[in-house]
Amino acid sequence: MLKHYLATAIQVLRRRKFFTFISLFGVSLTLVVLMVATAVFDQALGPQPPEVHSDRTLGVYSLGMRGPSISSNSDASYWFLDRYVRTLPDVEAVTIFSQAARSATYRDGEKFELYLKRADGAFWHVYAFDFLEGGPFLAEEDANAERVAVINETTRRRLYDGESAVGRVLEIDGQRFKIKGVVRDISYLRQDPFSDVWTPNSTARSDVHLRPAVLGNHTGVILAHRRSDFPAIKRAFEASLEEVELPERYEELTGEANTRFERFSRVLSSDRDQVKASPWRLRIAIALAMLLFMILPSLNLVNINISRILERASEIGVRKAFGASSWTLVGQFVVENVLLTLIGGGIAFVLSSGVLSLLNGVQLVPYAVFQLNFRVFFYGLLIAVIFGLVSGVYPAWKMSRLHPVVALRRRSL
Amino acid sequence: MIELQDVEKIYRTDRIETVALANVNLEIEAGEFVSIMGPSGCGKSTLLNLMGLLDVPSEGYVRLAGESVESYSDRRLSRLRNQRIGFVFQTFHLIADLSVVANVEIPLLYRRMRGRERRQRALAALEQVGLSSRVHHFPSQLSGGQQQRVAIARAIVGEPDVLLADEPTGNLDSSMGDEVMAMLHDLNNRAGTTIVMVTHDERLAGRTGRTLRLFDGRQVN
Numbered sequence: 001m002l003k004h005y006l007a008t009a010i011q012v013l014r015r016r017k018f019f020t021f022i023s024l025f026g027v028s029l030t031l032v033v034l035m036v037a038t039a040v041f042d043q044a045l046g047p048q049p050p051e052v053h054s055d056r057t058l059g060v061y062s063l064g065m066r067g068p069s070i071s072s073n074s075d076a077s078y079w080f081l082d083r084y085v086r087t088l089p090d091v092e093a094v095t096i097f098s099q100a101a102r103s104a105t106y107r108d109g110e111k112f113e114l115y116l117k118r119a120d121g122a123f124w125h126v127y128a129f130d131f132l133e134g135g136p137f138l139a140e141e142d143a144n145a146e147r148v149a150v151i152n153e154t155t156r157r158r159l160y161d162g163e164s165a166v167g168r169v170l171e172i173d174g175q176r177f178k179i180k181g182v183v184r185d186i187s188y189l190r191q192d193p194f195s196d197v198w199t200p201n202s203t204a205r206s207d208v209h210l211r212p213a214v215l216g217n218h219t220g221v222i223l224a225h226r227r228s229d230f231p232a233i234k235r236a237f238e239a240s241l242e243e244v245e246l247p248e249r250y251e252e253l254t255g256e257a258n259t260r261f262e263r264f265s266r267v268l269s270s271d272r273d274q275v276k277a278s279p280w281r282l283r284i285a286i287a288l289a290m291l292l293f294m295i296l297p298s299l300n301l302v303n304i305n306i307s308r309i310l311e312r313a314s315e316i317g318v319r320k321a322f323g324a325s326s327w328t329l330v331g332q333f334v335v336e337n338v339l340l341t342l343i344g345g346g347i348a349f350v351l352s353s354g355v356l357s358l359l360n361g362v363q364l365v366p367y368a369v370f371q372l373n374f375r376v377f378f379y380g381l382l383i384a385v386i387f388g389l390v391s392g393v394y395p396a397w398k399m400s401r402l403h404p405v406v407a408l409r410r411r412s413l
Numbered sequence: 414m415i416e417l418q419d420v421e422k423i424y425r426t427d428r429i430e431t432v433a434l435a436n437v438n439l440e441i442e443a444g445e446f447v448s449i450m451g452p453s454g455c456g457k458s459t460l461l462n463l464m465g466l467l468d469v470p471s472e473g474y475v476r477l478a479g480e481s482v483e484s485y486s487d488r489r490l491s492r493l494r495n496q497r498i499g500f501v502f503q504t505f506h507l508i509a510d511l512s513v514v515a516n517v518e519i520p521l522l523y524r525r526m527r528g529r530e531r532r533q534r535a536l537a538a539l540e541q542v543g544l545s546s547r548v549h550h551f552p553s554q555l556s557g558g559q560q561q562r563v564a565i566a567r568a569i570v571g572e573p574d575v576l577l578a579d580e581p582t583g584n585l586d587s588s589m590g591d592e593v594m595a596m597l598h599d600l601n602n603r604a605g606t607t608i609v610m611v612t613h614d615e616r617l618a619g620r621t622g623r624t625l626r627l628f629d630g631r632q633v634n
């Protein structure tokens with residue numbers, strides 16, 4: 001029986017090419033978008049190297065200062081982070097670094113730009129970089145403002161044709177650094193650790209960062225001993241905000257130590273003034289968006305199915321006349337639909353792999369390596385199959401209730 | 414074999430009530446070949462559908478092979494149709510997406526039967542109607558007469574006790590019609606299948622054992 005259903009289904013799909021195309025297009029497009037979105041999301045937020053401790057880190061990404069007639073939001077300053085975050089008790093480590101900034105360098109008289117990030121010794125402890133040669137710079141080298149640097153693999157290739165780089169001198173941003181190590185490329189989507197070149201904070205060209213200002217352009221990341229310490233750390237940080245002496249005309253300082261996900265939810269929220277994160281809202285929004293995203297094509301599929309099955313009223317009448325019960329017919333249409341969905345899933349799998357490897361190939365996002373998330377694919381397919389079932393059962397049930405006499409009167413064959 | 418007692422069939426749509434059949438009493442013995450005649454709209458198809466358990470009467474009883482079917486579930490009715498009845502329709506009603514042999518296999522599909530046996534029986538039925546050379550064609554690739562022969566093969570493949578044919582020659586030219594009639598007679602003579610056939614053709618009706626006449630939903634004698 002199942003064999004006959006499958007054979008019939010394949011026959012129907014082959015003979016009704018337009019319908020098949022529309023249905024497959026809907027199913028596979030939905031799954032492809034879902035897969036690609038998840039891959040990007042994973043690339044940005046999943047616990048991948050070098051952010052292997054991301055489940056234990058909190059970041060201080062932005063602060064807000066308010067007064068009766070004025071307000072400012074910005075990243076924190078090095079001075080602020082050094083004084084109020086680096087001193088937090090009972091944490092494993094704190095690292096402070098700048099945003100990666102495009103900086104000029106030269107090779108054979110030709111100028112090009114690299115990302116340059118200033119960081120500290122703890123940076124290499126919080127993030128687990130994969131060193132291809134040499135090693136990181138140390139806390140005391142930062143303390144002594146030594147001109148040392150770590151570069152990534154691509155930079156080594158561009159500057160030295162991939163030959164060993166440790167010990168060479170790199171000139172960037174008008175300064176000369178001795179290369180201490182070479183690491184594997186980090187995806188651009190990993191904004192905290194990402195750069196092409198890393199040098200100590202203390203080598204900054206000016207000492208602006210040392211001046212006592214609250215706002216600046218640095219980030220502080222706290223590595224907790226364990227996740228359960230988060231509430232205490234957050235409280236300690238917020239308490240320390242009270243002690244900060246604010247410039248004239250400002251009365252209040254707000255800020256939070258956030259997990260990656262909390263930070264992400266804040267970046268996405270349109271309210272720019274909002275310093276408080278609301279991750280639950282984002283979680284619900286993402287879940288709703290995904291559900292909606294799956295439901296719309298499914299409703300469409302139900303619709304297509306109803307008209308397709310209506311078209312086959314005479315077939316239903318015939319099958320009933322020759323002994324098919326209503327439930328047998330429901331079974332037949334459901335098998336057809338699930339088969340269709342599975343084929344769509346197969347196409348989606350191939351297409352998503354293609355799209356992702358294309359994205360990886362053109363390096364739309366620097367150093368990003370997008371990967372298929374099999375778990376998400378499985379769930380996506382499962383949802384699609386469930387919708388295939390539902391979208392088949394409802395119209396099939398409705399149609400199978402159709403009186404054989406009425407069904408046979410419809411003369412469409 | 415088939416028994417109708419005080420049967421009435423009324424179609425109700427929003428406001429209109431159509432009395433399609435009224436006060437019908439008849440009995441058809443096993444092995445009979447009965448024709449039903451009457452003007453268009455007089456209730457012939459309705460009568461045939463009641464006999465085939467495709468529809469239920471508004472009043473009265475239908476009995477098939479001694480079984481009273483009024484309280485039967487969808488499942489039981491399906492089984493009874495499957496095992497006892499074969500249908501031939503004026504417009505053939507072959508499934509366009511299926512090959513000729515797959516169309517003929519349909520009644521066997523709803524029985525417990527191995528695929529191989531199903532195929533063998535379908536091929537045998539097709540041979541009986543002289544279509545062995547067209548088994549893998551699709552219905553649209555056949556002439557009207559050939560399509561109706563496929564429909565007959567489908568109706569007889571399950572060896573039913575009763576064959577119900579609603580104007581089986583209505584869409585065929587007279588030579589093809591004669592061919593189909595010959596097949597029905599052959600089936601009636603050799604297998605003893607009870608046949609009830611609706612027709613407009615006095616000549617064809619004259620060759621059956623008995624003719625029932627309907628006028629405006631009532632039997633006339």
Ligand SMILES: Nc1ncnc2c1ncn2[C@@H]1O[C@H](COP(=O)(O)OP(=O)(O)O)[C@@H](O)[C@H]1O
Binds near residue numbers: 451452
């Ligand atoms: N499903 C239905 N709903 C409403 N009226 C119907 C339905 N089927 C048949 N009728 C009406 O019942 C009468 C008998 O129809 P039918 O049995 O098809 O006649 P015949 O086959 O003799 O031409 C007609 O008046 C027809 O319009």
Ligand SMILES: [Mg+2]
Binds near residue numbers: 457459
């Ligand atoms: Mg009729």
